[in-house]
Amino acid sequence: MFGKIKFAAIIVGGTAGILWVVNLPYPMIRQPVAQAAPLLLLPSFMSMDLHYRGAIDSLEQADQLISKATSIADIERGGEKVKDAKKHLEYLPVWFLGYYPQRYCTLFGCSWKFTFDEFEQARQRVARLEAVAFQDKNALVPFNEAQKALLTAKQEYQEAKNTKDREIAIASWQTAIDKLDQISQQTFAGKNSQTQLAAYKRDFENVQISNFIAAAQEFDLEAQKVKSTNSQAASELWQQAITRLEQVPNKNPRYLDAQKLIAAYQVKQNTVVDQRSSTLIEAGKQYALAAAKSAQNPPHTTQRWGQIGELWEDAIQQLKRIEVTEPSYVEAQTLIAQYQTNLGTIKIRQQMESDAVEILNEANKEIQRLIASPPTDKNQIRAEIQGVMTQLNTIKPGTTAYAESQRLLTLANQRIQQLK
Template sequence: MYRLNNRAFEILRAEVQNCSGVDQVSKIEQQLVIKRLEKMRSCKGDAATLDELRDTVVDVYPQFSEKALKLAARANQPPGIFSKLKWTVMFLTSSAGVIWLVNLPFPMIRRPVAEKAPILLLPSFISMDYHYRGAINAVEQADQLVNKATSSADIDRGAGKVKEAQKHLDNLPVWFLGYYPQTYCGLFACTWKFTLDEFEQARQQVARMDAKVFQEKNAFGSLNKGEQTLEGAKQQYQQAKNASEREKAIASWQAAIDSLEQLPNVTLSAETAEIKLKAYKRDFENARIGTFIAAAQEFDIEAEQTKQKQPQAASQLWQQAITRLGEIPQENPRYLEAQKLLTSYQIKISSVVDQRSGTLIESAKQFAFAAAKASQNPPHSAIEWEKIEQLWKKAIAQLESIRVEEPGYLEAQKLLATYQTNVGIVQTRFSAEQESQEILKAANRQIQNLIASPPSDRNQFKGEMQGIINQLRTIKPGTTAYAEAQQLLTAAYKKLK
């Protein structure tokens, strides 16, 4: 190391020239100082200090600039550790920039570099090796977790591995497929052996697993929702206070089981649900049968309370109980219990039905008797015939309410045929009475007109009178108008003579 470096020398020489004049003495002084500085620049040793530099020039140039001396002294100092570090960082940064540039994922850059200076692609080779290993491991793990899953946790874990495999595959440049760097692989034993077809197969496999993960997650969502609905239905059933509430809970329970049965067959959720469905259906069947029996017993209690005042309503309640019990299959353990209850309800309904049909028949006979009594000693007016018709219809209504299964049904049908015939007769008499009254009224009006304005022509008089006679002759016997019509006919015949 020289005592004065070139930079410090140039600073001092420039200041010497500034201090020197143009005469001969000044030139000699200038040469003297320059020689001292050159001697110091050519000598090896420790760097000259500020005091040494000042002593070198101050005896010749007392006015020498202190600022220039200090500047030269600083420039003469050897480079420190920070200066070296700065240059090192700059070098490394530049090198990293070059390496980054040549490792850009573009074939137009990488291929020439791979042919001429493959060592520069070392980061790419390391990255490719890393991502290849990662892709292989992630694909294998994802395949195991997704395609051979045993729980939803496997699916969740497999979803993460699928994403990881996809990320590794995305970082493998397609251009390297089939490329094998001899130097690098000779040193580090490369593991990638992908061909383009194998690469595409790996991507397709990852895509299929990604789709399967999506399907599995949807199916597990449906499974969880169905199980929540089922548990809610169970709780609703347990808290039900009557048959109606229990039946609503049973309907919700059935809907939840149906939703679980509709899960896609190819999913793990369907396999899981199939195992659970056996227990779910067993519990549901027990609850359903229990609901039928409990509902039937509630109908029985209500029927017992109403049979005295409303036997028909009680009969309907027992019939509903019998219907519920009839839905219990023979293979169910509670079938015999249900059959015993069903038999007892049939006996109860029979007792109520027998009493009911007898009451209805007796009531119908009473209406029929009243109608028959009212129709005696005709003729009757149209209003009276209408009342008689209503009595017969009430009797018929009583008989028609008797059901086929009731013991009095046959007797009711016989009476019904008779009563319907009587209704027809009454309706005929009613129509005849109405027509007779209308004809009689019309004949009376014509007679009054004839009396008020008799025609002057005898033949015309006879013609009008004959018309009145013809009308009166249409009035049927058995009507209230018949007697009066006969009197008018007698008078009319006399007028014609």
């Protein structure tokens, strides 16, 4: 019994040995066997078929997982599939490409074809996906570091007790955003960071603007405390406040608030630095305000326009006392230019009023003369009335004489109609 078992084992072992030899990857052995007994090559063909399908399936899965990744786990899984595809390709014999078993395929109906070009393309695809997976994994390192740094900066900003600490946290926040912005957008981490960056930058800008305004207000409070004892230190504090506020971009909703604060702090700064010129500017503005109020609700008499013009001249004279060496000189010159333009307008209105009154008076004298001694000839009367109407038509709106001129024109026109 034992002998039979031993004999059977020898037979099986010998058969296995023969199959192993004929399935070795050597064309000089496989080619004659493929022509005479292709069934003996069945194990190697089954193995090739298995690895061929395994390589194709693994490549497709890897491509889907990496190119359409939705999480880090997809990248990891995709990398594993690339490794599987690479192993399957290593088991596919390149030597087989020139010795395809036609007789074997005739007998058993091969359902796939394997060419050298396909093999090379598969290898290139594996290399590409392997590189993409490698880059994606590498990009996750700065992505995770930047995310962690950003969260830390936010926490530090919330816990900050003063402007200095807040600005240190903001600087770290900006650095974290810059790191995220530098990650290649071709990677999974880069695509994720780009979708988040818009929100990060918006939050950062809001925090930065809030800090600019909060810092400026803190500097203002400090300046108010020391202005009576140290005007130079107060001026420097207000300058720091202004510098912070000037960084608020004009597209930001809080830009106008920042500009109002800048204007207020500049006035305070000028007050402590240049008391004399500040007083002169304030005096000039008071004269200008009085002139503007007096000019409301025209028309006014020639005398009234003259008084308004004098107020503008007084405002200009106050501002002209500010020397070129004084800090407020530029502001004073700007106001002088505005006030001189207003003064010119007032002088035009005054002259227009004077001319209108004079014309009206002349017209009235002519009318009285016609009433006292009217010509006997109708055509002559009509011509003299037309002359008076021509004079009255030169009186411009906005003068005290305009309403009366219109009334006289109506009466003159009626008189002409009666003479027809």
